[in-house]
Amino acid sequence: MKLRDIAAKAKVSVATVSRVLNDPGRVKERTRTRVLKAMREVHYYPNALARCLAKGENRCLGVVASNLDNPFYLEILLSLESIARRRGYEVEVANPNCRASELVASARLMIGRRVAGLVLIASESNPALFLELERSRLPVVICGTGTATENISIITMNYVNGMHRVVKYLRSLGHYRLAFVCHHRAVGSAMERKMAFLDATREFSDLRYIALAGSDDPGGGQQATRHLLASGFRPTAIISENDYMALGVLRGVRDHGLRVPEDLSVTGYDNIILSEFASPPLTTVEVPREEIGRVAFEAVVTNEGGIRQFGRTFVIDHELVVRESTGRPGLQ
Amino acid sequence: MKLRDIAAKAKVSVATVSRVLNDPGRVKERTRTRVLKAMREVHYYPNALARCLAKGENRCLGVVASNLDNPFYLEILLSLESIARRRGYEVEVANPNCRASELVASARLMIGRRVAGLVLIASESNPALFLELERSRLPVVICGTGTATENISIITMNYVNGMHRVVKYLRSLGHYRLAFVCHHRAVGSAMERKMAFLDATREFSDLRYIALAGSDDPGGGQQATRHLLASGFRPTAIISENDYMALGVLRGVRDHGLRVPEDLSVTGYDNIILSEFASPPLTTVEVPREEIGRVAFEAVVTNEGGIRQFGRTFVIDHELVVRESTGRPGLQ
DNA sequence: TTGAAAGCGGTACCAG
């Protein structure tokens, strides 16, 4: 069913039918109702592809995501989606694995669809992807690390700050032996968080330990914790790279017969909704997903005002959220 | 940058350029490399919209989802996405809220994009949406309840069976006062699960209780549990509509100073990955998300073989998974 | 207020 069919049915030209779709005011009332009636009768659905092609614009944002199983990234996506829709944009998401080639392929896909802008919500980026995004000349925003370029904006996280807050808090409780659980392939945000941890614990010299996880999910957290506790190093607190993995850390600690926080304190990072429902509720760092989604949208769609001001860098600050997974270290 | 530009640059016709894109074998090697070189030099991205329009086909599945914050639905989506990509299909997802009007709008959107098929992954459907899907004449599959029609397939869940297994198991442990926690607006799967619970506990007569939650997430589970425990009714076990809410139920029970499973047993439904990392790990019912995603794909894309056999109904069975959140009821 | 027609960026058939 196409425009021409409707036109025939309503005995008008296709131009008129197109007008009632795009600028109903410019069509005489009687004609308009006739056209609308025809549309309704045959359940006409305008072909969005053809419309975009003809208009030469696509009010649609592309997002390349990964790790959507981690609620943190999902919540950013949901936030972005919500604000985008409110502002009249659709959102198309590709959800590739983290492998560089797949990320690039997904980006290409979006570019091919001629999206109005591209948002990267992934735990890691890589040079190939960055290059691809850069020369697409599309408005792009990367949630994570990197340097802004002419068309790429960056939303960076102030991990150094957040991690310092965690460590300072733990020290104030009397913790002095800290372990950090993170993904073994420390790239992107994982890398940044790890560096921030190392930076924040410089004075702990060797009273710190880094436990590597095979995957960045609860399973990885659990396994890293198991190794950690079997290593001989006995931390008074474990800092997890993120809340999602911390869920597994908690489990690992329990498996070992230790209580949180009496025997061992645990902290996460992100403040995902679930962190409040962990047992015990996680002390963590709030990373404002809602804000990130909003900023990402603005960053990519500022071309509205006419003044294209790409290449901005946004810094997101993080606040400590104290719950029940941390306490004074016991006597050990 | 368009096909014509490449053609000019490589000194061939657009037809030839199009051929190297779609059927490289039919182009002489020398010409082909020349064209490819031209494409590479200008970073050419074929316009996917134009291609679909010209080809008259869109190897793309649309999914209308909701409640993606519940890992159960997300895991179905991820499974679908994974198999679809492997089979050469893209997936576009709209993630509206549950309101009927938004669901319909999202469906329209997908239809407008001329997707090859439509998958509904939502906690609830409604007549308006069903009607819309039906007359779209598109291959549709609904994960949930309903009756198959000419173009709509249904993947139904055997909740009666699953719930019976839970109840039978709880009875075998000696439980005799059961509570069911579910969303107050019991429609779609929530309704089905509730009915299944009522059916499975017929013999409990009035030794059962239904606690209504304001939202179908951990917060809702927690709140419903609070009300339940304050109501005077003292269950020996709580069955949660789903795992995601059960996370909140566990918290609610703890808040009340009760231990799981010593004082009170708790079960979930779905066996989301997180249920293993709850504290204690949840006894639940495995609903095979991976299989659902696969079946959904097959259901919607069978038109490949030429024999369109829509309107099928699939039934998914569920297995009990016993973990540590259930035990014999204590003396109360 | 309406219609005719030239695109939008590709595809695919038909000739050569």
Added chain:
DNA sequence: CTGGTACCGCTTTCAA
């Protein structure tokens, strides 16, 4: 093996 060209379904001047 390659080029010319009529579409795909819709938008948007330009005229009437």
